[in-house]
Amino acid sequence: MRIGIGYDIHRYAEGRPLVLGGVHFPEETGLSGHSDADAVLHAIIDALLGAAGLGDIGRHFPPDDPAYAGADSRVLLRRAQEMISEMGYRVENVDVTVIAERPRLAPYIPQMVLAIAQALSLEPDCVNVKATTNEGIGAIGRGEGIAATAVALLTER
Ligand code: MG
Numbered sequence: 773m774r775i776g777i778g779y780d781i782h783r784y785a786e787g788r789p790l791v792l793g794g795v796h797f798p799e800e801t802g803l804s805g806h807s808d809a810d811a812v813l814h815a816i817i818d819a820l821l822g823a824a825g826l827g828d829i830g831r832h833f834p835p836d837d838p839a840y841a842g843a844d845s846r847v848l849l850r851r852a853q854e855m856i857s858e859m860g861y862r863v864e865n866v867d868v869t870v871i872a873e874r875p876r877l878a879p880y881i882p883q884m885v886l887a888i889a890q891a892l893s894l895e896p897d898c899v900n901v902k903a904t905t906n907e908g909i910g911a912i913g914r915g916e917g918i919a920a921t922a923v924a925l926l927t928e929r
Contacts, residue, residue: 774861774926776823780814781912781919792870792877792918793884793901794846794891800875803918806835810845812870812901812920816888817845817852819924820863824856849891861926863892867900872918877903 788802793812803809817829826832832855833840833848840848853863866888870877877884881901889896906912912919 773864774823774825776819776821776924776926778815778818778820778822778922778924779919780811780818780829781917782809782811783917784915785809790875791845792880792920793868794849794887795880795883797875797880807833807840807843807848808845811918812868812884812922813845813849813888813891815920815922816866816868816924817849819866819922820849820852820856820926823924823926824859824861826852826855826859846887846891849888853892856926860929862929863894863898864925864927865898865900866892866894866922866924868902868920868922870901870903870918870920871906871912872903873905873908873913873915 782803784801785804790797790800790802791808791810884901885899889899
């Protein structure tokens, strides 16, 4: 068994669509970033790559590479899963915490779980997404951005 941890944070940016966990949030302020800025999927990708000893998201999907401009992070997540699979590992489960003052994420968690499970070819019960606010503390508490942490467990096939 191998475990990995991931973390990501993106600032809000006016005029960008908000995408979290592969789900679009219409009418919400989006996040700045080279790709779709999906901090949730980026944290999961780092957890998966970390568990496999494959470095981090920046190594495999460099932010200055035009190929990833506006990229759908679900595609990057699937690519990370494929790399892990090629190494002979399978993903057992993924657990995520999203930290945001807004929007209220609870109603969208089932959709995020399904989108993540689909990208990873996992059953939905292998994916868990939690959301919390930062209780008004610090940059996230002031509503400057959204952060996510994730852990992933791999086993040898
Ligand atoms: Mg990111």
